[in-house]
Amino acid sequence: MKASIYREEHFNSAHRLHNPKWSDKKNKTVFGKCNNPNFHGHNYKLLLKLTGNIDENTGYVYDAKKLSKLIKSAIINKLDHKNLNLDVVEFKHLNPTAENIACVIWNILRKEINEKYQLKITLYETERNFVEYPST
Amino acid sequence: MKASIYREEHFNSAHRLHNPKWSDKKNKTVFGKCNNPNFHGHNYKLLLKLTGNIDENTGYVYDAKKLSKLIKSAIINKLDHKNLNLDVVEFKHLNPTAENIACVIWNILRKEINEKYQLKITLYETERNFVEYPST
Amino acid sequence: MKASIYREEHFNSAHRLHNPKWSDKKNKTVFGKCNNPNFHGHNYKLLLKLTGNIDENTGYVYDAKKLSKLIKSAIINKLDHKNLNLDVVEFKHLNPTAENIACVIWNILRKEINEKYQLKITLYETERNFVEYPST
Amino acid sequence: MKASIYREEHFNSAHRLHNPKWSDKKNKTVFGKCNNPNFHGHNYKLLLKLTGNIDENTGYVYDAKKLSKLIKSAIINKLDHKNLNLDVVEFKHLNPTAENIACVIWNILRKEINEKYQLKITLYETERNFVEYPST
Amino acid sequence: MKASIYREEHFNSAHRLHNPKWSDKKNKTVFGKCNNPNFHGHNYKLLLKLTGNIDENTGYVYDAKKLSKLIKSAIINKLDHKNLNLDVVEFKHLNPTAENIACVIWNILRKEINEKYQLKITLYETERNFVEYPST
Amino acid sequence: MKASIYREEHFNSAHRLHNPKWSDKKNKTVFGKCNNPNFHGHNYKLLLKLTGNIDENTGYVYDAKKLSKLIKSAIINKLDHKNLNLDVVEFKHLNPTAENIACVIWNILRKEINEKYQLKITLYETERNFVEYPST
Numbered sequence: 140m141k142a143s144i145y146r147e148e149h150f151n152s153a154h155r156l157h158n159p160k161w162s163d164k165k166n167k168t169v170f171g172k173c174n175n176p177n178f179h180g181h182n183y184k185l186l187l188k189l190t191g192n193i194d195e196n197t198g199y200v201y202d203a204k205k206l207s208k209l210i211k212s213a214i215i216n217k218l219d220h221k222n223l224n225l226d227v228v229e230f231k232h233l234n235p236t237a238e239n240i241a242c243v244i245w246n247i248l249r250k251e252i253n254e255k256y257q258l259k260i261t262l263y264e265t266e267r268n269f270v271e272y273p274s275t
Numbered sequence: 276m277k278a279s280i281y282r283e284e285h286f287n288s289a290h291r292l293h294n295p296k297w298s299d300k301k302n303k304t305v306f307g308k309c310n311n312p313n314f315h316g317h318n319y320k321l322l323l324k325l326t327g328n329i330d331e332n333t334g335y336v337y338d339a340k341k342l343s344k345l346i347k348s349a350i351i352n353k354l355d356h357k358n359l360n361l362d363v364v365e366f367k368h369l370n371p372t373a374e375n376i377a378c379v380i381w382n383i384l385r386k387e388i389n390e391k392y393q394l395k396i397t398l399y400e401t402e403r404n405f406v407e408y409p410s411t
Numbered sequence: 412m413k414a415s416i417y418r419e420e421h422f423n424s425a426h427r428l429h430n431p432k433w434s435d436k437k438n439k440t441v442f443g444k445c446n447n448p449n450f451h452g453h454n455y456k457l458l459l460k461l462t463g464n465i466d467e468n469t470g471y472v473y474d475a476k477k478l479s480k481l482i483k484s485a486i487i488n489k490l491d492h493k494n495l496n497l498d499v500v501e502f503k504h505l506n507p508t509a510e511n512i513a514c515v516i517w518n519i520l521r522k523e524i525n526e527k528y529q530l531k532i533t534l535y536e537t538e539r540n541f542v543e544y545p546s547t
Numbered sequence: 548m549k550a551s552i553y554r555e556e557h558f559n560s561a562h563r564l565h566n567p568k569w570s571d572k573k574n575k576t577v578f579g580k581c582n583n584p585n586f587h588g589h590n591y592k593l594l595l596k597l598t599g600n601i602d603e604n605t606g607y608v609y610d611a612k613k614l615s616k617l618i619k620s621a622i623i624n625k626l627d628h629k630n631l632n633l634d635v636v637e638f639k640h641l642n643p644t645a646e647n648i649a650c651v652i653w654n655i656l657r658k659e660i661n662e663k664y665q666l667k668i669t670l671y672e673t674e675r676n677f678v679e680y681p682s683t
Numbered sequence: 684m685k686a687s688i689y690r691e692e693h694f695n696s697a698h699r700l701h702n703p704k705w706s707d708k709k710n711k712t713v714f715g716k717c718n719n720p721n722f723h724g725h726n727y728k729l730l731l732k733l734t735g736n737i738d739e740n741t742g743y744v745y746d747a748k749k750l751s752k753l754i755k756s757a758i759i760n761k762l763d764h765k766n767l768n769l770d771v772v773e774f775k776h777l778n779p780t781a782e783n784i785a786c787v788i789w790n791i792l793r794k795e796i797n798e799k800y801q802l803k804i805t806l807y808e809t810e811r812n813f814v815e816y817p818s819t
Numbered sequence: 820m821k822a823s824i825y826r827e828e829h830f831n832s833a834h835r836l837h838n839p840k841w842s843d844k845k846n847k848t849v850f851g852k853c854n855n856p857n858f859h860g861h862n863y864k865l866l867l868k869l870t871g872n873i874d875e876n877t878g879y880v881y882d883a884k885k886l887s888k889l890i891k892s893a894i895i896n897k898l899d900h901k902n903l904n905l906d907v908v909e910f911k912h913l914n915p916t917a918e919n920i921a922c923v924i925w926n927i928l929r930k931e932i933n934e935k936y937q938l939k940i941t942l943y944e945t946e947r948n949f950v951e952y953p954s955t
Contacts, residue, residue, distance in 0.1 A: 141410040142377065142408040144373070145407070147402065149673070160876075175629060177561065178561040178588070179559050179560055180588005182588075193374045193378070196294060198374055199374060200374055219580070220587040222561075222583070222586050222587065226583070226585050236877070238879060239878045242873070265590055266590075267827040267828075268824070268825070268883045270823065270880070277954040278921065278950055278951060278954050279952075280917070280949070280950045281951070283947040283948075287452060288451055289425035289449065290452070311498070313494035313497040315424055315452055315493060316453055318452075318453050324951075332841075333914070334916035336918055355451075356451040358425075358450050413681060414649065414650070414681065415678065415683075416646065416677070416679075417678070420675075428742070430741070432740075433740075441741060468566060469577060470641070470642035472646055472678070474577075505742070506742035542689070543686060546685040546687040547683065550786070551816075552812070552815075604704075605714075606777070606780035606783045607782060608782055683819065693945070695860060697858040698860070719901060719902070722902050724834070724859055726861050726862040726945055764859040766833075
């Protein structure tokens with residue numbers, strides 16, 4: 140009786156795509172307007188998928204309210220209304236692409252949630268660009 | 276030449292989360308405002324995924340209009356504008372969480388659709404809370 | 412320098428459409444499955460439009476965070492995860508149609524918000540059925 | 548034979564809410580996390596409403612492709628992937644709230660589009676917070 | 684006690700923008716790829732806004748189920764899965780732009796619905812292009 | 820460090836479902852109003868999922884801007900504002916169902932994108948009907 144539950148949360152952040160090992164010219168060529176030195180920003184939509192057995196007493200895989208609180212305390216408080224490059228330690232030496240943000244979020248939540256549950260992150264940078272980590 | 280088709284339908288129902296083996300206090304603690312004795316309700320969005328071979332004569336995996344009719348006759352008529360706890364026999368002794376509703380729907384549709392097709396249910400209780408059964 | 416701001420909030424409630432002055436048969440004829448005696452329910456989406464001058468010091472017509480808190484304390488706490496017919500005093504003698512719910516919400520908020528601001532409510536019962544009060 | 552046409556465009560920007568006449572403490576109290584010195588950001592959704600007569604030869608009020616090009620050249624190029632506070636001259640001395648951004652956009656487009664058409668801007672900062680300028 | 688109710692319906696049609704008084708070259712210049720001689724198509728989303736008094740006995744401005752049936756019998760049956768240019772008499776000598784389709788729909792519904800109700804049509808050709816008739 | 824990225828694009832086309840080996844009567848029975856001889860149309864929404872390793876230098880699985888350009892040049896230019904049956908060679912002898920359109924798109928993109936990336940297509944014919952190819 141395995142099922143998956145999904146919980147959606149949101150955060151609004153500034154970021155800049157940049158590789159410090161590269162010249163300004165190469166950064167501009169590769170990242171285009173995403174390399175703007177003064178940053179730009181997004182409304183990120185985060186979807187956490189959690190897979191496990193349906194508990195017979197509750198009928199839940201996991202309490203959605205608890206999951207929402209956990210995502211808010213571990214992720215949203217850390218990333219919302221922040222500059223990902225300047226305010227978030229994980230991106231001090233890591234380019235804050237959607238792919239890397241999804242990895243960082245997965246690694247944080249993985250430590251907070253019992254190993255018996257499988258986890259997957261979908262992160263929407265815009266309605267038309269989004270990523271999944273890990274891949275299926 | 277396997278593909279999956281999806282069909283979305285909707286139903287609007289009242290429900291209450293409650294475990295009759297537990298005290299009122301424990302029910303309140305676990306289910307919070309979802310335990311309100313007078314019920315609350317949702318616009319449920321149901322997505323049926325059906326996987327099979329693309330038929331050479333029709334170009335269909337399955338006729339979407341037939342699938343819609345089948346979901347309406349087997350599921351929507353049963354659950355729409357109903358009180359899941361009081362009006363639907365499957366939830367007489369089963370807590371109508373999104374997880375359990377998705378299981379009930381899958382079990383009903385599984386009997387109505389040829390075994391050569393794989394089925395999966397996604398059930399949205401709200402835009403931000405949804406479940407998948409069975410899990411992948 | 413007049414502008415309008417909108418804030419969206421949500422509540423999930425059970426209700427039943429019924430006119431106690433009418434026979435059961437007439438209620439069934441007029442309200443159809445919305446008259447189910449055991450109730451059904453919806454995810455209501457509430458949009459508050461507030462019109463006023465843009466304040467020169469803040470650049471706000473009204474602080475959206477304050478507006479959200481106000482809607483939550485005055486409306487969402489009252490209606491969310493409730494049975495509108497049984498749990499909400501305003502609907503003791505008033506049929507909880509989308510039109511009437513929108514009026515009730517407008518009347519409550521009108522008392523909480525300074526008269527210099529114009530207010531309008533849009534209430535979505537489903538994605539495809541919604542109402543506006545007052546009309547323009 | 549008057550009708551209105553709407554065209555939706557998008558831009559992704561960083562910003563910070565701040566009033567330089569106020570102390571840091573007052574800014575923090577009024578603007579909360581929107582005052583973060585390192586900025587945060589949004590996916591802004593812009594809706595332009597243009598009202599006029601339906602042309603008998605084209606059946607258009609205004610060519611939607613031309614309108615899209617105009618919004619892109621006059622607005623999107625100016626605001627997309629920018630820091631509104633640092634990169635956009637109009638916000639050098641104006642707080643980039645949604646209300647003020649909508650005004651700035653309206654003023655720019657008003658000069659580009661023949662006076663016989665009425666214009667209105669709807670600007671979404673998030674799905675749940677948006678503004679309209681001018682107000683109706 | 685005036686309120687407005689909205690009902691959303693859908694139709695999927697082929698069309699071509701073309702002015703028979705113009706040369707092929709001028710048609711191509713003005714309408715671009717929308718002038719493709721073999722047609723293209725859209726999922727049209729239709730929103731009917733109806734304004735009137737809230738009835739004291741029902742709590743309705745107008746029964747949404749009746750409104751849906753009326754739109755389906757008068758509009759959807761006429762336009763859905765049709766070629767607007769070839770199959771719909773109203774567009775025999777009228778270019779099927781979104782503006783003109785909205786007018787045609789309004790004129791048909793105006794005859795079907797009591798004059799005491801005000802009507803407005805919003806017609807979405809795509810998510811990003813839509814029109815309102817009559818204009819406010 | 821495998822992840823998946825998704826890119827959404829759109830095209831608006833006319834089509835007709837028809838099997839030339841069948842009688843008109845059988846075509847009408849099987850395909851219903853989708854068999855209309857003068858065609859109908861849709862706003863198709865295309866989602867490309869691409870799975871691969873996250874590049875250490877860019878933080879990308881694949882540059883979303885490049886992916887968007889590739890989809891536009893290989894797919895959107897070919898299908899947008901076209902009649903799939905009459906204007907697109909791949910459907911000269913293939914019924915343009917959503918399933919078959921998804922296959923055709925996958926086969927074209929498979930040749931354009933390095934084999935080290937896995938690809939999947941989701942194609943929405945309407946919000947409520949969509950297909951995935953290949954199936955998982």
